[in-house]
Every structure is written in C-alpha cells, then in structure tokens.
Amino acid sequence: MNKLLTTLIIMILSAFSRTAWADFFQYTDQNGTVVMVDDESKIPQKYRKQTKTTKIDPNNGSRTTAVKVNNNQVLVPVRFNYHDTTVDAWLLLDTGASTTLISASLADRLGIKTASTQSSMSQVADGRVVKTFRTLVDYLAVGPKMKPNAEVSIMSSNGSELAFDGLLGMNFLGDFPYSLDIKNQIIEWQQ
Secondary structure, eight states: OOHHHHHHHHHHHHHHHHSOOOEEEEEEOTTSOEEEESOGGGSOGGGGGGOEEEESOTTTTOSEEEOEEETTEEEEEEEEEETTEEEEEEEEEOTTOSSEEEEHHHHHHHTOOGGGSEEEEEEOTTSOEEEEEEEEEEEEEETTEEEEEEEEEEEOOOSSOOSSSEEEOHHHHTTSOEEEETTTTEEEEOO
16 A cells, blocks of 8 residues: 555544544546545545545444444445445454455445456355455544454355355454443444
8 A cells, every 4th residue: 555645544533533523535647546534625626526525433422333243244334435425334243253244235226347356265164264355545534443454355145145244354353342232132332
C-alpha cells in the first residue's frame, strides 16, 4: 500500500479518536490513490462530484451494537465498502478466524471480481485446506467501529444456504476491545 495513503489514514483516524464523531470524505485522485479527509473543504474542486461521504458513527455515539444470538451463534451486522458500493451483511462472530471471511455472493454484491484478488489457500475449522481469494475492502464497520483497508478472504460455499454472509474474524475483532452480552444480545465496545 502507498505509504502516503497509510500515513494519511492513520492521521485521519487519530483525529477522529480525539474529536467528536464526524463524517469522512473519500475520493480517488488522478493516480488512482484513494484519499480520505475529514473536512470537505480539503477536497480539490475537480474531485468534488465523485466524492463519497461515509458516516463514521452510524450508531450516533453508541458504545453498543445489537447482535442476533441463535443456537449459540452470534450474528453481527457489518457494513462493507468496496470502491463505490456499500453493502450491509450479517457475519458470524468467529474468534477462531484469523481473517474476516465473506461468501462469494457477498463479494458479488460488492462488485469484487476474482481478477482483482489474490488466490490463496486457507485452513478451515475441520482441518481441510481450501482455495480462497484475498482482497482489501475500502472499509468494514460494525456499529461505531471502522477498519479502513481491511483484508477479507472470499470462499465459495458448496453447502446449503446459511443464515449469514461470512465470518467476522480477528483481523477486525482484535483491533477493538469488546465484551459480548449474550442475554441482552449486544456487543459493548470499550474505549
């Protein structure tokens, strides 16, 4: 990843952690670099029409996120953004998954093409090694927590239709301390 872009993202996220929640604005410059700013006036005039605005705190400052608990499975609402497409999906909270995994159908809804991914092999819970495809999404967010440039693995399903679109893995969960309240069906995010 471009070091300048990484530095820019870190600076923006640092500013967000010290200030009130705000929107951020994203555009792609003439070199194909995705630029994110927290002030619309920082966007060059020629990019204003293509700017995408993202609400950084969809829960209006809430420190909790409602989840669904069914048969000891915790389903988490996750928002993905890939290029100009934003999709909301339900993922199974999985602390055993090192990387967030999404279904091929969710990848299709996001517009992710196999040609833009990297082929990989991943080990699943029963020990089998399966072919997956890895890519970065612009961000993934759960309630008030957002991770830009998050890696996801894509895996096709050969079985029956599941009640969720993938697994929310430790590459997201490990960055945001939380506790799970099964009885009230919420995730409580720590500061």
